[in-house]
Amino acid sequence: MTTPHEHGPRMNIWKVVPQVYRGMAAFQAAAAEGLDPVIAELVKIRASQLNKCAFCIDMHLNDARKMGESQLRLDLVGAWEEAPGLYTEKEQAALALTEAITRLDGGTPQGHFVPDAVYERAAKNFDETELAHLISQIIAINAWNRFQVATRAVPASLQQSEPR
Structure with a gap:
């Protein structure tokens, strides 16, 4: 079977340090509480795209499909701003916050912060508890990535069969 890297995977870190996996799994579960599962998957997909994490992109696209997410929305999540009407305002606010937290560049070379406008947009669409969970979810997927x-x-899809 072909792997995406010349030397294949480096290690299965979860077997080496299972206590770290358990900690991450607990953090992930806490972050997801009360968060709309569709928004959670969109956030996981977008952060994983930005971080170029093939493993997580594959996993979360498959999870979203199982939840009934449309292929069109999955195909265009990387260009959500250019797909008017395809994502709700709440989803757009979550995706904008995901990009800001994942990149932490503030939109400028001098940045390294989440712009106020992005945060305020999210705060208008999520109550304080939801927003705390959303921020936690974004941080969790960045750590997994x-x-x-x-x-x-x-990626699991590459482990199961030869790539096309």
Whole structure:
């Protein structure tokens, strides 16, 4: 079977440090409480795209499809701002916040912050508890992405069959 990296995966970090996996799983579960599952998947997909985490993109696209998400919305999540009417205002606010937190560049070379306008847009669409969960979810997926990218985790779809 072909792997996406010349040398294949580096390690299965979760077998080496299972206590870290348990901690991440607990954090993920707490972050997801009370958050709309569709928004949670869109956030996970978009952050994973930005972080170039093939493992997580594959997983969350599959999860979203199982939830009944349309292929068109999944195809265009990376260009959500250019797809008028396809995503609700609440979803757009979540995706904008995802991009700002994932990039932490403030939109400028001098940045390294989440712009007030992005935060305020999210705060208008989510109550305080939802917003806290959304921020936590964004941080959780960024952490998962970094573990998977650092260890070159192979997407499940590539483990199951030869790539097309």
